[in-house]
Amino acid sequence: MELEENLKSLNINEEENKNPHAKDEEEEGLEEGEIAGEEDDTTSLKKDVVEQPHPLEHSWTFWYDNTQAKSKQTTWGSSMHPIYTFSTIEQFWSLYNNIHHPSKLAVGADFHCFKHKIEPKWEDPVCANGGKWTVTFQKGKSDTSWLYTLLALIGEQFEYGDEICGAVVSVRGKQERIALWTKDAANESAQISIGKQWKELLDYNETIGFIFHEDAKKLDRGAKIRYTV
Incomplete structure (x- = not known):
């Protein structure tokens, strides 16, 4: 999962370098009240559950x-x-x-x-x-x-x-x-x-x-x- 996320991050950065306006266009398409780059609470919780060992x-x-x-x-x-x-x-x-x-x-x-x-x-x-x-x-x-x-x-x-x-x-x-x-x-x-x-x-x-x-x-x-x- 971590490798997959890193690869996705690399792909996003590569696309932004190709098109410097891509990020601005993405933010313009956000719904009212949304914050660019904000992580969903559920996604964060899932990461915590997966990564936390059970002694x-x-x-x-x-x-x-x-x-x-x-x-x-x-x-x-x-x-x-x-x-x-x-x-x-x-x-x-x-x-x-x-x-x-x-x-x-x-x-x-x-x-x-x-x-x-x-x-x-x-x-x-x-x-x-x-x-x-x-x-x-x-x-x-x-x-x-x-x-x-x-x-x-x-x-x-x-x-x-x-x-x-x-x-x-x-x-x-x-x-x-x-x-x-x-x-x-x-x-x-x-x-x-x-x-x-x-x-x-x-x-x-x-x-x-x-x-x-x-x-x-x-x-x-x-x-x-x-x-x-």
Whole structure:
């Protein structure tokens, strides 16, 4: 828009140089009460609305776990790296519209969106005593739910928003999983509230379970589900 306006301005100046009386003729054609060069209030308001950024309550960081760098010998999380931190809704949409959605990610990929300065790892001090809710989808079917989850996070839609660390979408051979990480796994009422709200936001009808990170570290896939909604 700014480029277009600059081009128009250049064209007007060029025309005036060709015909020095053009401006005078234009002003003579004005209606009574009009002022030459006066900008319409609505146009000015539109410019303000477009140019004014909309800050988020928290800054968020996208992380990507590089599938090509993964191997059985590497330490878990060592191939994970931050991509970009955003703090306004405009930055979010600019990023979201230019990155692959889950259905386009390679099998084995993990794509995270966490509050800034919280690493999506069990070892992070904020996450250490937490856990996660998980929803599963058929391969290629999680795109919409991933977007809704992101919007709920950055839009502070959860009653216990301070409990939220972030979310991760994991692409596997036959399915895709979205997990919502929280801080205090022992706070049952907060976790149940988050789980119920998340299901409602996604319109997800199946039962979902909550696993403590501490259990997952010790028992891996044998970790039992502590809460369900």
